[in-house]
Amino acid sequence: MSFLERMKNEILIADGAMGTLLYSYGTDCCFEELNISQADQIQQIHKAYIHAGANLIQTNSYAANYIKLQRYGLEDNVKDINTAAVRNARKAAGKDSYVVGTIGGIRGMKPNMVVLEEIKRSFREQLYCLLLEGVDGILLETYYDIEELENVLQIVRKETELPIIAQVSLHEVGVLQDQTPISKAIERLENLGADVVGLNCRLGPHHMLETLEDIPLPNRAYLSAYPNASIPAYTDGKFHYEGDPNYFRQSAKAFRNQGVRLIGGCCGTTPDHIQAFASELKGLPPISEKLIKKREQIRISDGNLPVREYTPLEDIVKMRSSVIVELDPPKHLNTAKFFEGVKAFKEIGIDAITLADNSLATPRICNSALGYRVKKEIGMRPLVHITCRDRNIIGLQSHLMGLHTLGLYDVLALTGDPARVGDFPGASSVYDLSSFELIKMIKQFNEGISVSGKHLQEQSVFSVGAAFNPNVRSIEKAVQRLEKKISYGADYFVSQPVFSEKKLLEIHAAVKHLERPIYIGIMPLTGSKNTEFLHNEVPGIKISEEIRSRMANLKDDPVNAAREGVAIAKSLIDAACELFNGIYLITPFMRFDLTAELALYAHEVSAKITRRNENAKISIN
Structure with a gap:
């Protein structure tokens, strides 16, 4: 039997x-x-x-x-x-x-x-x-x-x-x-x-x-x-x-x-x-009938979502030109220069300050803490990066719950540089999730559900950005990753810095079928050593021989080398604004004076393109 x-x-x-x-x-x-x-x-x-x-x-x-x-x-x-x-x-x-x-x-x-x-x-x-x-x-x-x-x-x-x-x-x-x-x-x-x-x-x-x-x-x-x-x-x-x-x-x-x-x-x-x-x-027969207990259903938010004080970034960049600026949280406890930079960007009128999450696996002030102060004290929109490197699933869920509670709804989901590249190479990289799964997790929060399936009793309203690295041999494979991230719920993309007008054209041709907007990364070079470090040692960044040569010619002239770096960035902004609505400026070494100049320039270029296009429409009509 x-x-x-x-x-x-x-x-x-x-x-x-x-x-x-x-x-x-x-x-x-x-x-x-x-x-x-x-x-x-x-x-x-x-x-x-x-x-x-x-x-x-x-x-x-x-x-x-x-x-x-x-x-x-x-x-x-x-x-x-x-x-x-x-x-x-x-x-x-x-x-x-x-x-x-x-x-x-x-x-x-x-x-x-x-x-x-x-x-x-x-x-x-x-x-x-x-x-x-x-x-x-x-x-x-x-x-x-x-x-x-x-x-x-x-x-x-x-x-x-x-x-x-x-x-x-x-x-x-x-x-x-x-x-x-x-x-x-x-x-x-x-x-x-x-x-x-x-x-x-x-x-x-x-x-x-x-x-x-x-x-x-x-x-x-x-x-x-x-x-x-x-x-x-x-x-x-x-x-x-x-x-x-x-x-x-x-x-x-x-x-x-x-x-x-x-x-x-x-x-x-x-x-x-x-x-x-x-x-x-022993000796007890099984039962053949059973009454089912009716469990009380938890209602999520009753449809009352948190109020966003502003339009999501993905909607802004779809409607008009948009400039966001990355300003790294300090590696020390003195925040004076950081907030000086934030105030400068506030005056210029950029759309968001993006705050890295211990970039290059180097410990910095918690970006959510700075993000809260940026929002409450200065009135700027913080875009908070979240990496999978430093937190397990428990920590990631807790972090998202904290961001929701603080009203920080703009996030960028990243896998994160491995711990071995940073100040503590013996530290553990967690990577319980990949960036794909983190995107999905955040979107699940927007449905009021935790990663384990538990009701959160409120829905979040996170706007989820994702990273895009176009500096690879096969742009087609990079775009396939974007498509996969879209399937997981990504609302828009922020690219690694691009240092070639030819690359910008290649990117545009490869992504024009996507329905998600892209912020193109542009980073002013500050000198030849900085250029060579970025090209040779930082994952996801490649710089052309022509630009490296231009910077090398000024290796003994730091002032003019920085001006040359700004000039190169401006030429890239000229090309990028013709193709994309979003510009993402990355501040090197807290030199916010450089990115402030570039942000103003990007606004000017975008305004000229807008006027030109409007005049073209008028002449046609």
Whole structure:
């Protein structure tokens, strides 16, 4: 009799964590490889769970796929590891317990880091290895991304008639990270052929039971639940769980009353936790009817969005010529010169001060703090850069919530220069997200939803700029990145500095089909050393031989070298204003006198072009 047939009239007990036990024994390596090198140890863990009362155990193959084994250089051992995983479980189970082949999810909080087609190829390889060894079913567990789970579930259903257990993992009660309600996700998985559907990992009994209250009994499939033991603690460099098995005993009947027919454990659980479930549920039949608790729906903002004091930049630059200026936050605590520059730009009438986020991985005053002062004290629009380098997902979400609270709604989403290029080369670069995912995250905030799928109870109104590097060999590939950023929600683009009129023409031809406006970056050169540094050492910047030669001729004359740099920038402004509405001036070394002169010049050139075009229209009419 299959375990699925037994579940018609029984509540089955599954096993608990494998990795947690191995970690507690001091094993901190590829747990799946231990199927080969420490087969006896793996079998003993399986036997401990069976002795505790488990009817169904899973193979130690959660991450035994090509993609995850690559981390250890074991990608060519997929077959051997999965084969050993099934044989170890079979040897431990004998005839008393069922063995399901486990395949874990790959995507997590960063669903787009691994291409779906790559996941499917890796999945098929692992699936075939498990099926060839004769498992009693397939367990798909710890899937945060419903798209991934639906795709791999369809593959399994096509390849076998064995029972399939499909389990999602949640960051928040009742909802997946893409905002799919759990009841809808369970229904979709059942319709795609899953025989058992449920939850595992991330949540302990309390929140998992709260989530199960939203889930009706499936029409055909059965419900499962594998809660974590507790929230993990971190002491002396190690994670550990402190969940009390008696707490599991106390919650066992509550799981049964929510319709669960397969119950096991995930992270932090041990044979003691499984024994607690088994002893409490022994002899109890599953329920066949269930009342669904109506959860109060959270309303987001009631349609009352924060009031923006000004028109978004992307609308301004679509309507008319626009100049924005970057002024780096100081590397020290003296802000006098910085605010002197801001006031100068205020008088000129530029549209925004852009504030870099520790550019070149060098620590500077927090740009959101300066941005708030720029807005409140001087009345200038701050455009705050946000990089993925210095903050993990937690920090990024907190930062966005802070910017929203401060009323700083204009942001530029960037990946950020790696830490190794800055003042602290030993510092860690985080990169939990790429710029693409950061753009998506910010846009999700505008819908009132956090990155984990949680309701924020208000909607933000961020205007999201994105970076554009045209100084590459293939402008077509650079434009493809722009198109991808647009698909993620970018409202406009700000380019790296351009030092060639020919490049400006090339850019215009390549981007004219895009519906998003572009601010063209222009940076005045200050001398030959500065020119050579930018050309040779700064990513994304290339300067022509002709300009480098002009600056080199003045290497011993700093005053005239700076004037030459301004002259070069003016000629680029002449060309850029003919092609683009947006000019982005980058201030070198706090020389705001140079960028102020260029900003005035850009206004003059744009005004002349506007008058010329208006006169042309009049003459035509």
